[in-house]
Amino acid sequence: MCGRIAVTLPPDAMAQLFSAQPSNNLPSVPNFNVCPTTQVSVVSLMGGARRLAPMRWGFVPSWYKALNDGPLLINARAETIAEKPAFRAACRTRRCLVPMDGFYEWLRDGDRKLPYFVTRKDRAPLVCAGIWQDWDHDGETLSSFAIVTTDAPAPLSSIHHRCPVVIDRDHWGKWLGEDGHGAAVLMVPPADDVLVMRRVSTKVNSNRATGPQLIEPIEDEAL
Numbered sequence: 001m002c003g004r005i006a007v008t009l010p011p012d013a014m015a016q017l018f019s020a021q022p023s024n025n026l027p028s029v030p031n032f033n034v035c036p037t038t039q040v041s042v043v044s045l046m047g048g049a050r051r052l053a054p055m056r057w058g059f060v061p062s063w064y065k066a067l068n069d070g071p072l073l074i075n076a077r078a079e080t081i082a083e084k085p086a087f088r089a090a091c092r093t094r095r096c097l098v099p100m101d102g103f104y105e106w107l108r109d110g111d112r113k114l115p116y117f118v119t120r121k122d123r124a125p126l127v128c129a130g131i132w133q134d135w136d137h138d139g140e141t142l143s144s145f146a147i148v149t150t151d152a153p154a155p156l157s158s159i160h161h162r163c164p165v166v167i168d169r170d171h172w173g174k175w176l177g178e179d180g181h182g183a184a185v186l187m188v189p190p191a192d193d194v195l196v197m198r199r200v201s202t203k204v205n206s207n208r209a210t211g212p213q214l215i216e217p218i219e220d221e222a223l
Contacts, residue, residue: 002164004104006032018043020050032214035207036074043097045176059146060135061086078150078187090131098130107159116197128164153192166190
């Protein structure tokens with residue numbers, strides 16, 4: 001499960017990192033508490049070129065009559081993505097990269113929900129696999145995406161059994177479709193030494209919380 005992320009990389013740096021043409025309406029950063037249904041900068045392949053553009057986090061199938069016509073699809077399971085009617089066309093032809101600093105996950109401790117922030121161990125941007133879809137309604141087009149998830153590697157499995165599919169830099173082109181077919185082999189758990197996690201404040205349990213303190217490590221806190 002991936003239901004909250006942090007993004008701080010400036011749009012120009014993000015565009016340079018991916019050699020992508022940026023849109024002029026990218027979301028503001030830094031945002032240390034990015035929630036589903038908000039706009040996120042993602043990289044997709046358009047006309048053979050990489051584009052960095054905002055998309056709504058929460059995949060909207062083409063047959064939805066309204067945004068709330070069905071469940072909020074923020075994640076797509078790698079194991080069933082090719083079979084689900086909502087996702088199977090997108091996973092073949094509309095894949096994207098979702099850059100972030102890291103994502104939050106929660107461990108239940110009795111009545112408490114203890115948040116952790118998960119990042120790359122090497123401190124590089126965390127780039128996750130996504131799929132996207134255009135949704136046409138009342139003459140308007142909304143682009144939306146879901147993050148592809150898989151089994152969590154051993155270090156993370158103590159807090160949650162799922163995590164995003166991580167795409168290493170050498171495989172960005174393959175996931176986007178630049179290198180032909182074969183992207184399915186990338187939908188596997190990251191190696192045990194790729195991701196690290198740290199306890200962070202329960203302030204992030206509120207989707208209205210903001211600020212860099214949300215990702216700062218803590219040992220314990222008064223609740």
